Amino acid sequence: MxxxxxxxxxxxAIRGNTYQRINFAEKFSLFSEQWAPKVIAEMNDYQFKxxxxxxxxxxxxxxxxxxxxxxxxxxxxxxxxxxxxxLGAGEMFVVPKGVEHKPFAEGEVRLLLIEPRGVLNTGDExxxxxxxxxxxx
Ligand code: NI
Numbered sequence: 001m002x003x004x005x006x007x008x009x010x011x012x013a014i015r016g017n018t019y020q021r022i023n024f025a026e027k028f029s030l031f032s033e034q035w036a037p038k039v040i041a042e043m044n045d046y047q048f049k050x051x052x053x054x055x056x057x058x059x060x061x062x063x064x065x066x067x068x069x070x071x072x073x074x075x076x077x078x079x080x081x082x083x084x085x086x087l088g089a090g091e092m093f094v095v096p097k098g099v100e101h102k103p104f105a106e107g108e109v110r111l112l113l114i115e116p117r118g119v120l121n122t123g124d125e126x127x128x129x130x131x132x133x134x135x136x137x
Pocket of ligand 1 (some may be wrong): 060061062067101121122123
């Protein structure tokens with residue numbers, strides 16, 4: 001018998017946790033618009049966002065944070081001023097903060113983005129292609 005002290009925990013039911021799994025395919029079936037990230041979960045101050053993209057985006061950077069791209073379906077190219085990286089399904093890349101980048105996808109790509117709450121898809125560039133933040137599905 002263990003005498004190791006355990007910290008008190010709040011029962012999951014009281015916290016409102018229904019132990020609902022998150023299924024990427026189900027979430028992707030809920031929207032078709034491209035370039036409009038949807039929040040599916042949060043971890044501390046970070047958000048997990050699903051997005052469908054196709055075509056060319058704008059050059060931008062995020063001065064305060066890195067940005068993680070995880071490709072779930074399709075092929076993504078991320079251009080940098082001095083090179084590029086190609087990603088297929090099951091591959092990921094972390095764009096360092098302050099590095100200019102421009103995503104491009106010939107066909108539609110399904111991505112999982114991980115970044116801190118409040119990060120805009122267009123970084124500090126702004127403009128017409130800036131998506132609304134904190135849209136949850
Ligand atoms: Ni970015």
